[in-house]
Amino acid sequence: MGWYFFLKLVKKNVNITLWELSNLIKENFKISLTDHTIFRILKKHKITRKRLRNKYYPEKKLGQEKEDINDFYKKLSKFNYKKNYFN
Numbered sequence: 086m087g088w089y090f091f092l093k094l095v096k097k098n099v100n101i102t103l104w105e106l107s108n109l110i111k112e113n114f115k116i117s118l119t120d121h122t123i124f125r126i127l128k129k130h131k132i133t134r135k136r137l138r139n140k141y142y143p144e145k146k147l148g149q150e151k152e153d154i155n156d157f158y159k160k161l162s163k164f165n166y167k168k169n170y171f172n
Contacts, residue, residue: 088126090110090113091110095127095134106118
């Protein structure tokens with residue numbers, strides 16, 4: 086019945102990685118499964134998955150966007166457009 090728990094996890098956590106699945110199975114059932122084994126189980130039960138990276142970009146801190154915009158406008162105000170473009 087371990088595969089039932091496994092399939093339930095996959096349906097509950099759509100974006101879970103094979104590595105995370107392997108660790109959860111190891112914690113609950115004391116069995117270590119490789120990525121390939123997990124893939125075969127998914128294929129057997131006709132469950133497809135999308136390969137995801139953990140993070141495509143760094144996380145933003147709270148209030149960081151305002152600081153970034155302020156820094157951008159400070160740098161922009163120091164730039165002399167007349168000198169460079171209208172000469």
